Amino acid sequence: MNFQEILEKVEKYRIQYNNTLKDKIIEGMHQQIDEILQDTIEYKQSNDILTKIENYIDYFITSRIGGIFVLISLLSLILWITITGANYISEFLSNIFASIEVFLRNSSNLLRIPPTISSFLIDGIYKSLSMVVSVMLPPMAIFFPLFTFLEDLGLLPRIALNMDKLFKMVGAHGNQALTMMVGFGCNAAGVISTRIIKSPKERLIAIITNNFMPCNGRWPLLIMISTLFLAPLISESLNPFLGSLIAALALVASVIIGLFFTLIVSLGISKSLKSIPSFYILEIPPYRKPNLLRIIYTSIIDRTVFVLMRAIYMAIPAGAFVWFLNYFNLSTPIINFLTPFGKMFGLDGVIILSYIIALPANELVIPSLLMLYTNAKNFIDIEEFKSIYQILSTYGNWDWKIALSVMLFSILHNPCTTTILTIYKETKSIKWTAIATLLPLSIAFTVLFILNNLILKHL
Amino acid sequence: MITWIIISIFTLITGMIIIINIKNRNSRIKKEQKEDIMKFLYKKSKENQKVNFESLQLFSKIKTNKLTKILEEMLKERKIKYDEDNIKLTLDGEKEAKEIIQKHRRIEKYLFEETSIDFEEIHDVAEKQEHNEEIKINTKNTYECIDPHGDIITGQETSSYPLLKIIKDIKNIEQIYKITHIEDEPKEIYKKIVCLDLSPFDYIKIKNISSNSITLLTDKGKIIELDYITAGNIFVNKEENEEITKMFEEIEKNITRITTLNELKLKEKGKIIALSFYIRGEERRRLMELGFIKGSLIEPIYNNMLGKDPRVYKIKNTMIALREEQARKIYVIRLN
Numbered sequence: 001m002n003f004q005e006i007l008e009k010v011e012k013y014r015i016q017y018n019n020t021l022k023d024k025i026i027e028g029m030h031q032q033i034d035e036i037l038q039d040t041i042e043y044k045q046s047n048d049i050l051t052k053i054e055n056y057i058d059y060f061i062t063s064r065i066g067g068i069f070v071l072i073s074l075l076s077l078i079l080w081i082t083i084t085g086a087n088y089i090s091e092f093l094s095n096i097f098a099s100i101e102v103f104l105r106n107s108s109n110l111l112r113i114p115p116t117i118s119s120f121l122i123d124g125i126y127k128s129l130s131m132v133v134s135v136m137l138p139p140m141a142i143f144f145p146l147f148t149f150l151e152d153l154g155l156l157p158r159i160a161l162n163m164d165k166l167f168k169m170v171g172a173h174g175n176q177a178l179t180m181m182v183g184f185g186c187n188a189a190g191v192i193s194t195r196i197i198k199s200p201k202e203r204l205i206a207i208i209t210n211n212f213m214p215c216n217g218r219w220p221l222l223i224m225i226s227t228l229f230l231a232p233l234i235s236e237s238l239n240p241f242l243g244s245l246i247a248a249l250a251l252v253a254s255v256i257i258g259l260f261f262t263l264i265v266s267l268g269i270s271k272s273l274k275s276i277p278s279f280y281i282l283e284i285p286p287y288r289k290p291n292l293l294r295i296i297y298t299s300i301i302d303r304t305v306f307v308l309m310r311a312i313y314m315a316i317p318a319g320a321f322v323w324f325l326n327y328f329n330l331s332t333p334i335i336n337f338l339t340p341f342g343k344m345f346g347l348d349g350v351i352i353l354s355y356i357i358a359l360p361a362n363e364l365v366i367p368s369l370l371m372l373y374t375n376a377k378n379f380i381d382i383e384e385f386k387s388i389y390q391i392l393s394t395y396g397n398w399d400w401k402i403a404l405s406v407m408l409f410s411i412l413h414n415p416c417t418t419t420i421l422t423i424y425k426e427t428k429s430i431k432w433t434a435i436a437t438l439l440p441l442s443i444a445f446t447v448l449f450i451l452n453n454l455i456l457k458h459l
Numbered sequence: 460m461i462t463w464i465i466i467s468i469f470t471l472i473t474g475m476i477i478i479i480n481i482k483n484r485n486s487r488i489k490k491e492q493k494e495d496i497m498k499f500l501y502k503k504s505k506e507n508q509k510v511n512f513e514s515l516q517l518f519s520k521i522k523t524n525k526l527t528k529i530l531e532e533m534l535k536e537r538k539i540k541y542d543e544d545n546i547k548l549t550l551d552g553e554k555e556a557k558e559i560i561q562k563h564r565r566i567e568k569y570l571f572e573e574t575s576i577d578f579e580e581i582h583d584v585a586e587k588q589e590h591n592e593e594i595k596i597n598t599k600n601t602y603e604c605i606d607p608h609g610d611i612i613t614g615q616e617t618s619s620y621p622l623l624k625i626i627k628d629i630k631n632i633e634q635i636y637k638i639t640h641i642e643d644e645p646k647e648i649y650k651k652i653v654c655l656d657l658s659p660f661d662y663i664k665i666k667n668i669s670s671n672s673i674t675l676l677t678d679k680g681k682i683i684e685l686d687y688i689t690a691g692n693i694f695v696n697k698e699e700n701e702e703i704t705k706m707f708e709e710i711e712k713n714i715t716r717i718t719t720l721n722e723l724k725l726k727e728k729g730k731i732i733a734l735s736f737y738i739r740g741e742e743r744r745r746l747m748e749l750g751f752i753k754g755s756l757i758e759p760i761y762n763n764m765l766g767k768d769p770r771v772y773k774i775k776n777t778m779i780a781l782r783e784e785q786a787r788k789i790y791v792i793r794l795n
Contacts (some may be wrong), residue, residue: 011604013610020660024733026747027754058761062771067764078759161771162764174769198745201575205793278575279742280785281749284771284778 003147032034054287058158067162075149075158075181077172080230082143082185089138089277097130120323127170129321135363136186140307143185144299152290161282171270172264173202174282176209180262183213186413188307190215195426201248205266207423208436211415212258212265217362218410219251226250226367227404230387254411261412261443310418322357322368331372345445346405346452355409360417364409369396372396401456405448412444461512491590492521492529494559497538500548501556509545516539561787563589564606572740573606579650581607582643589785607693609640609659622673622690623667635664635703640694648692655683656788658736662698664707678703679790680717716793720757720772721786728758735788742785750775757791 002010006210014021014202059065104126150156156178163350164174175197183190188414190210197203214222231246270278325331339349358364373395392398414425416436424433499518503510516526529545533539538552548556557651561744566585574585578707586749587595604612619639640659643649657663657677666682667674674684685693708719723729738746751757757774 011613014604023747024750029756030750030752062763064760064764116467159767164763164769164780164782165765168768174780199741274580275574277573277741279740279745280741280769280782281745282748282769282780284780286778454643 002396008269010057016388017084032287037362042343057287061155061158062162067159070155071159073163074155078143078146079184081221082139082145085142086138086216090134093134093137094130097134101126101130116327120320124319125316126319126371126385128311131367132315132361132363133308135219135220135312136361137304137308140186140189140304140343141300143216144189144303145181145224145295146305147185148295148299152295154285154287157282157284164280164282166263167226167266167379168265168280171202171278172205172209172266173197173199173280176202176206179206179210180213180259183210183215185216186303186307187211187213187215187419188305188310191419191422191426192303198281199279200281201270201273201276203237204273204276204427204432205269207426208439209262209265211419211440212262212412214251214254214411215362217416220363221365221410222254222407223247224388225403225407228392228402229398230243230430233400234321246448250407254407257408258411265439265443303401307418307422310421312360314417314421318357318364322371324327326371335372343428345409345448346401346456347409347448348396348402351402351406352407355413358416362410362416401452401459403457409444409448410449412440412443412447414438414444463680487590489529492519493533493538494590495519496529496533497548497552497556498559500539500546501553501560503546504553511544511546515546515713523540541613557587562594564612565608566594566769567608568606568612574740578653578737579643579646582646582649605659606675607659608643609638619694619696622685622693622695623687625668625673625695632665632668635707636695637662637664637694637698638693642692642694647761648689651689652692653737654739656681656735657683657693662703662707662734663695676714677708678706678710679735680714680792681790682714713792718788718791718793719787720759720781720791721767721770722781723757723759723791723793725759725761726755729791730794731755731757731789733790735790738788744768746785749777749779751789756794 010021061070104122105118108122113121113328157175158177162174162175163177167176167436176194178196179193180191182193187210190213191207194203194206194210197206226249227247230250296383297310327332335349335353337349338352342348342350350369353366354368354372357368366388370391373391396402414420420433420437423436425429427433427436486727496515499515500510507577511528512530515530516523519526521529530539530659533552534541537549538555540549541549566588567581570581570584571578606612625634626637638657638659641649641652641657641659649738656679662678664676665673672684672686673690674682676682718729719730720729720731731751732752733753734743734746751774755774757772759770760773760778761771763769763771763780769780770783770786771778771780772786
């Protein structure tokens with residue numbers, strides 16, 4: 001029998017079985033597997049009390065009150081631990097980096113390296129590198145192990161199940177709720193985590209919209225600006241408690257804005273993307289005892305180090321770029337060139353330039369803003385909010401309108417280069433990478449243009 | 460002087476590009492029209508209907524002088540011939556028409572299996588893409604041989620007739636038929652048929668024929684009332700097979716217990732009897748891998764916090780969540 005004859009025979013069978021040959025084969029396989037399992041595997045009588053407890057937990061999580069309670073309490077707990085814990089580690093790391101810097105300066109003096117080169121290496125490259133590491137590493141190193149713990153416990157798929165209805169309305173997958181939560185930690189890690197969505201169309205939606213979740217590189221900016229510029233709108237005499245409450249509210253509001261745009265963009269993409277298959281199947285794993293080693297491995301090696309290495313690759317050219325700008329006094333003409341463009345959207349040239357500099361990592365926005373306003377030679381550390389307020393309001397003429405525009409821009413603007421690189425690695429398509437980059441940027445500019453020219457102008 | 464030369468060269472080049480584009484576009488439109496005419500002639504010849512110039516014009520909606528030109532060209536290419544007033548395909552033309560129809564069916568099959576385009580849109584996309592020369596289809600690759608409407612891709616048209624004809628003969632009640640083909644035009648009616656989950660290769664039993672509708676029982680235990688217009692789009696063949704008759708007896712016995720998965724109450728055990736034809740491609744593969752096959756036991760165990768959609772089912776000792784519209788396409792029989 002040659003190949004052609006076999007094919008003809010197959011065709012005959014297909015027609016005979018009404019095109020359900022594939023189904024018949026799978027049914028046969030399952031039957032065979034069941035037979036083998038029956039002969040070889042003996043199921044252990046499951047522990048009654050344990051299964052009962054698991055059932056009760058499941059009922060609690062999937063009930064209306066329990067579901068909302070678990071979702072909100074877990075999310076806020078994780079965020080709180082991350083924010084407070086990250087401060088300590090961040091401080092510790094920056095101390096270490098400062099002492100290394102002293103050592104580097106001394107050794108370059110000893111070796112008689114020309115000052116230009118040593119300044120380039122230390123002020124340009126080393127400073128930006130240490131800045132990115134000390135700001136980016138701590139939140140990730142806390143957030144991801146916590147998150148992976150919940151993942152390993154088997155709790156997260158149940159949260160995805162609870163959130164599915166919201167995402168179904170816009171044609172997305174319930175698991176997108178989980179990838180968005182990872183995106184809170186870091187958008188690049190969020191993009192990687194979309195691998196849990198098996199359906200290609202929904203996965204693409206999750207990748208493109210992940211950027212609308214403010215990652216922890218953007219939290220400091222959102223918190224700082226809202227305390228400095230939005231809180232005084234309500235009470236002049238900055239009551240510290242009221243101030244922090246307003247900052248928290250601002251963070252929640254920015255998450256809600258991000259969620260709103262996530263849903264809208266998801267809807268748009270799912271309506272226009274029909275050439276990609278889509279389906280919804282969510283496997284709910286049983287509860288497991290978390291495996292500590294696995295948690296540490298997946299959270300530290302797979303997520304934290306993975307993202308951090310990419311961030312470091314991107315931070316080096318950015319540091320060099322800023323150093324060149326300031327060393328040759330190029331920043332002023334560029335700022336002057338960008339100012340009219342920025343003014344159209346309620347921003348100014350310095351803000352635009354610092355967002356260009358901060359392409360590698362959103363953490364760089366605040367330091368480069370301050371540096372460009374004060375014409376400093378390298379990234380300075382943020383110490384006192386009061387002095388930052390003075391810098392921004394005197395050099396930059398900031399008021400609450402500019403602050404609001406910057407906050408909105410921070411939520412909606414393009415992903416950082418680390419994320420862009422990750423999107424390319426995950427989608428393997430220049431087209432979708434470009435869309436994922438330019439779509440948020442154009443949305444940001446459109447929203448700011450409308451806000452500033454139609455609403456804020458008349459206030 | 461130099462600027463003038465540059466400007467004139469520039470306009471010349473753009474003009475040429477525009478002219479070439481228009482020419483390309485015209486030739487493409489002409490090719491599409493020719494192919495549509497061939498398909499039309501082939502279809503009519505299969506139905507033993509004669510085609511003359513007027514009926515062709517009525518179908519193609521091309522102006523008289525243009526149509527004459529096209530037909531003259533096709534005559535020169537020996538694709539058509541005149542038999543007195545009637546236009547017929549030559550052997551060459553018939554072969555080409557067959558190829559186009561095959562291509563159309565293969566594209567439909569592809570769109571059905573590998574994309575998430577709505578069922579009623581598939582025909583329109585295929586109609587456009589069948590003229591696209593860039594889509595090359597490997598004809599040796601015969602492993603997919605039946606298109607989503609039940610036609611054999613490479614084969615001849617099967618002899619089947621619309622459900623509508625049966626109605627005229629009242630004797631046909633309690634007779635079993637097999638659906639062989641579902642017409643995908645017009646869209647609204649096709650959409651209705653898909654919603655009713657009638658698909659090619661389903662067996663149906665005629666239960667009642669009234670003056671404006673026809674009631675039937677499907678092999679998935681569903682009782683459906685069809686109006687005459689919809690019935691005209693479903694093509695069937697008589698089926699006289701012992702097994703199938705027995706199957707229907709079984710179904711009729713259990714008709715109250717047969718339902719879809721989404722209708723099962725929590726903690727109510729069921730056994731899957733069939734998956735809908737319209738669970739397609741990757742989704743079907745995944746579901747079957749996970750054990751959603753004929754004969755599997757299944758039990759909805761809990762809802763989510765916002766309601767019944769999606770719901771978690773226990774199947775083969777694992778927990779799987781499905782959305783409501785998926786569960787609606789899975790047929791189960793309640794177990795007591």
